[in-house]
Amino acid sequence: MKTVQHPFSVVITVYDQARELEEQLPAFLKQEYEPGYEVIVVDESSTDETPDVLKLLKNEYNHLYSTFLPKPSAQTFRRKLALNIGIKASHNEYIIIAKANNAPANTDVFKVIAEVLDEKAELTLGYVTKKHIRLQPFDSVAEAEGHIRRLERKLKKVRERKYGNYIWGRYDFIIVRKDCTFELLKLFEQQISGLNLFGIRLGILWNNLLRRSSTTLLYTSTDS
Numbered sequence: 001m002k003t004v005q006h007p008f009s010v011v012i013t014v015y016d017q018a019r020e021l022e023e024q025l026p027a028f029l030k031q032e033y034e035p036g037y038e039v040i041v042v043d044e045s046s047t048d049e050t051p052d053v054l055k056l057l058k059n060e061y062n063h064l065y066s067t068f069l070p071k072p073s074a075q076t077f078r079r080k081l082a083l084n085i086g087i088k089a090s091h092n093e094y095i096i097i098a099k100a101n102n103a104p105a106n107t108d109v110f111k112v113i114a115e116v117l118d119e120k121a122e123l124t125l126g127y128v129t130k131k132h133i134r135l136q137p138f139d140s141v142a143e144a145e146g147h148i149r150r151l152e153r154k155l156k157k158v159r160e161r162k163y164g165n166y167i168w169g170r171y172d173f174i175i176v177r178k179d180c181t182f183e184l185l186k187l188f189e190q191q192i193s194g195l196n197l198f199g200i201r202l203g204i205l206w207n208n209l210l211r212r213s214s215t216t217l218l219y220t221s222t223d224s
Contacts, residue, residue: 005114008037009090009178012100013069013082018049020101021057027103029061033110038063041100042086044078045071065089080188087181095181097174102128109133113175122180125171136171141183147171148187 010028014021021041028039039061043050045068054066067089069082087095094117104110105128113135117124121137123144138144176184 005033005035005111006094007035007092008033008094008096008110008114009087009092010037010039010096010098011042011083011086011090012039012098013042013044013079013086014046014050014100015044016046016048016050017100018046018053021050021053024100024103025053025057025064026061027105028098029057029064030107031104031110032107033114035114036063037110038065038091040086040089041066042082043068044082045069077188080185083188084185087178087185090178093178095174095176095178097176099172102172105130117175122177123184124175126173126175127170128172135175141176141180141187145187148174148184 012025012028025039025041031037041054041064043054043066051066051068054064058064058066067085069078069085083097113126113133116135118135118137121139123138123141125136125138125144125147127134127136174184
């Protein structure tokens with residue numbers, strides 16, 4: 001077991017997700033993790049009650065911070081811009097890029113992740129199911145390029161399908177060192193053709209089948 005654990009900065013981008021924030025954000029904020037952590041929510045100019053929900057939660061949790069992405073005239077690379085704002089607002093070396101609708105199952109998830117996190121990896125992908133969390137480390141951001149560039153990760157029907165997500169590279173969260181985020185964000189601005197996407201899918205499938213033994217079973221939820 002590692003003796004050194006690092007504080008985390010959790011970055012979440014949202015748009016019109018007031019209900020998800022109200023129901024699931026507290027699970028991010030109630031983690032029992034001694035090194036400490038902060039949660040930064042970037043509101044992409046929501047039109048619902050998202051700002052009000054964040055204001056109420058910030059009154060209750062002093063390690064929750066929020067900022068916003070002004071509504072641009074074009075939607076191009078919007079996720080990259082929102083993530084960049086959140087990362088710049090962070091104070092810690094290790095960034096967790098998470099989703100508001102995929103909250104930790106229990107209060108010790110950050111602790112368990114930190115105990116086995118590979119510090120030699122520039123980037124680590126996380127996969128969540130009802131029974132466990134898997135971590136998939138990459139020595140460099142470039143090695144994870146195919147996973148990040150897959151446009152289908154944005155589709156709701158893919159996000160909600162958990163079986164086999166690891167095999168196909170459908171990650172749920174990203175852990176990245178802050179000094180590597182510049183290279184990561186560049187991957188969110190790349191366009192991809194249908195033919196290239198098909199090749200990336202096959203490459204991810206093949207690599208993950210070969211690397212299955214290197215993926216660590218982290219955590220079994222008591223709520224399952």
